[in-house]
Amino acid sequence: MTTRTLAPGAGAAIGRRPVPWSRLAWVTLRQRRGLLIGGGALLGVFAVYMVVMAVIQHNAYAVVAACHPAAALKCQQLNNSFYRSYWGGGAGPVIAGGGAQTVSSLLFAIPVLLGAFAGAPLLARELESGTFRFAWTQGAARTRWALSTLVLPALLLVAATGAFTGIFYWYFWPFLADNQVSEMLPLAFALLGVAFAAWTLLAYSLAAFLGTLFRRTLPAMAVTLVGYVVLAMATALAIRPHYATPVTVRGWNNTSAWIMSQWVKAPDGQVLSQSAVNSLSQHAPPSVQNSSSPDAFTTWLTQHGYTLWQSVQPDSRFWQFQLTEGAWLLVVSSLLIAATVWLVRRRGA
Structure with a gap:
């Protein structure tokens, strides 16, 4: 008869309780604080600019709106001057480098930049360096580790971009008020409503999935950028027009x-x-x-x-289209996160 002995501490490891979700969330925030601070700074720079410009534009537009009758030559000149100064960015003394049209175009890059830089390194860096094994020995199994790493940053991204959309709407409102610019146009649609947050979540989920699939951060970011641009263009040109019969x-x-x-x-x-x-x-x-x-x-x-x-x-049909697009983007993002967790369970070792 042989006696089986356990290594020191093995019994404690076997009976160890899983790390609480709150503790995993705290660790995730600590590990990703650089990405969170960087993403917040990027949104913050644009947000401060838009708040300042929103005050200026609203005051300027109030002068245009107060001019009656609107068809009078003086009122038309005021309206044209407002758009030259604040929409195209050519003549206004307060615009440096571009107006609302230029700012809107630049904002199209934010979802994919946030998603790629926040999502790609999440698991890829751990898998690439092998540090994921240490996490699993601390009471955090593969599924719990993957979910805690993925879900909390996703929720923070959605909350931050949702609040950012509110600031952008306030900034953009003077151009929508007199129906000179339609909120259904691709220039505005993807930055309003739920679309901006939904596209950011998609970019994040895609980057996290590709990072886990490739186990490399840079290739995941590159493929995310290409895939996002292709899908965004296909949506604007071929998918979104068919949400309802014109x-x-x-x-x-x-x-x-x-x-x-x-x-x-x-x-x-x-x-x-x-x-x-x-x-x-x-x-x-x-x-x-x-x-x-x-x-x-x-x-x-x-x-x-x-x-x-x-x-x-x-x-x-603005909100009908917004909810339609937000719904299918949420479904795709959820599937990508689920696929990422599946990859961790299957290939993590």
Whole structure:
């Protein structure tokens, strides 16, 4: 009969209770504080700029809104001056380098930057260096370790980007107030509502999944960037327009909508090709061709029996589209996080 002996401390290890979730959350925050501080600083810089500019823009727009009647030449000049100064960023003394259009374009990069830099190193760095084994010997099994590492930063990212969206809406409001810019346009849609936070969560989940799959941080970040750009473009061009059937409206002056397409019908009802419309514009009277009014040609077409049509997604569908996009992005992100946990369980050793 042989006697089996245990190494010193083995019995204690066998009976050790799992580390509480609160302790795992504290460790996660400590380990990722650099990423959290960096992401907060990136959002903070833009947030401070937008708060300052929002105050300036709201005051400037109040002068435009107080001018009556709105069709008067003086009011039109005020409105044009407001857009030149704060939208395009060309003439305003308070704009350095660009207006709201430029700022909105720059903000498109924030979700993928936050997601790639926050998500890719989470597990990839641990798997790459082998330090994940130490975590598992401290009472944190694979699943608990992966979930605690993934979920808490995801919640913080969603909360931070959700609050950031509120600041952006306040900053962007003057351009939406008079329907000169539609909130359905890709320029604004992905930065408003729930879309901004949802896209950030997707980038984060994709980066975390790829980091676990490759076990390398830099390749995961590179593939995340490419994959995100492809998916974002495909969504804006091919997926989002089909959330609901477009509405057909008569006329080309519907600015409070996302215009899908537009066409001209001849007096006999035939749809004109683009080359035919261009030929008409070349044969229009000199008074029309040389007019400074952007509506001179369309007005001339209407006067001669031509009808103008547009296929649009109206602004009234904004929240329907936001919730639709947010829902499928949340589902995809959840699947990516679940797949990441599965990879840790399967390949962690």
